[in-house]
Amino acid sequence: MSAHIIDGNLLSKELRSQVAERVATLTRQGRQPGLAVILVGDSPASQVYVRNKIKACEDAGIHSVFEKYDAAFSEADLLARVEALNHDPRIHGILVQLPLPAHIDAHKVIEAIAAEKDVDGFHVNNAGLLMTGQPLFRPCTPYGVMKMLESINYPVRGANAVVVGASNIVGKPQAMLLLQAGATVTICNSKTRDLGHHTRNADILVVATGKRNIVTADMVKPGAVVIDVGMNRDDAGKLCGDVDYAPCAEVAGWITPVPGGVGPMTITMLLVNTLEAAERN
Ligand code: GUN
Numbered sequence: 001m002s003a004h005i006i007d008g009n010l011l012s013k014e015l016r017s018q019v020a021e022r023v024a025t026l027t028r029q030g031r032q033p034g035l036a037v038i039l040v041g042d043s044p045a046s047q048v049y050v051r052n053k054i055k056a057c058e059d060a061g062i063h064s065v066f067e068k069y070d071a072a073f074s075e076a077d078l079l080a081r082v083e084a085l086n087h088d089p090r091i092h093g094i095l096v097q098l099p100l101p102a103h104i105d106a107h108k109v110i111e112a113i114a115a116e117k118d119v120d121g122f123h124v125n126n127a128g129l130l131m132t133g134q135p136l137f138r139p140c141t142p143y144g145v146m147k148m149l150e151s152i153n154y155p156v157r158g159a160n161a162v163v164v165g166a167s168n169i170v171g172k173p174q175a176m177l178l179l180q181a182g183a184t185v186t187i188c189n190s191k192t193r194d195l196g197h198h199t200r201n202a203d204i205l206v207v208a209t210g211k212r213n214i215v216t217a218d219m220v221k222p223g224a225v226v227i228d229v230g231m232n233r234d235d236a237g238k239l240c241g242d243v244d245y246a247p248c249a250e251v252a253g254w255i256t257p258v259p260g261g262v263g264p265m266t267i268t269m270l271l272v273n274t275l276e277a278a279e280r281n
Contacts, residue, residue: 035063164215209242
């Protein structure tokens, strides 16, 4: 069997054109959506992610502000910037790119963002709303994964879903969204014994560990949907995910590529969240 590819670029293109239309409507009413992105430090990967986010905003007609600070920027100064943006009427979404340098308490910074501008959905209020089934903002990557499942009309209700990775950014909110959609959810982590025992039972397998080839073909249930959130480099320096792609694609029913899978969907859902923040405003 050779899996169908879920093309994140193609799906993003459709969704982003719908976003652009709604953005244009708000802009005509003098309510152009605005996103502020803050980057502290000079991680090359974060710089690429942030640049892509800003570019996507421009393409969708969303006003964007990019603030870049060097790695020594203090926590107090960062908190002051967040507070200023909380009160800026042109800004509807605030995103502080993670990870932050070690001297800054990321939890403190996230809690300083006004919950109604927390387009990442990481604030405790938003995590709590998600957990209790009344989400305001769904975290962008898991939200994008749900859209990918929707795009193939996958019957999530009653399916066995296995999430590998338990981060606040992906694994935990992913598990919540799948649970709310009616899946039976297992969350695995870096300490899970016999990972394959769990993944082989997965109708939906979401992998978000940052470890290349953590999922091999023998760990995939025939016909499963395999969603690869990983973003790594192989020995030749080429982008790759967490899943051993070519052999897994022989077993799976659907699979997402890296690049061109979940990555563009994360940015698309950031645009959706920013748009919806402005629409609610
Ligand atoms: N770092 C990796 N992914 C993300 C994300 O979705 N949002 C933010 N703010 N930082 C990240």
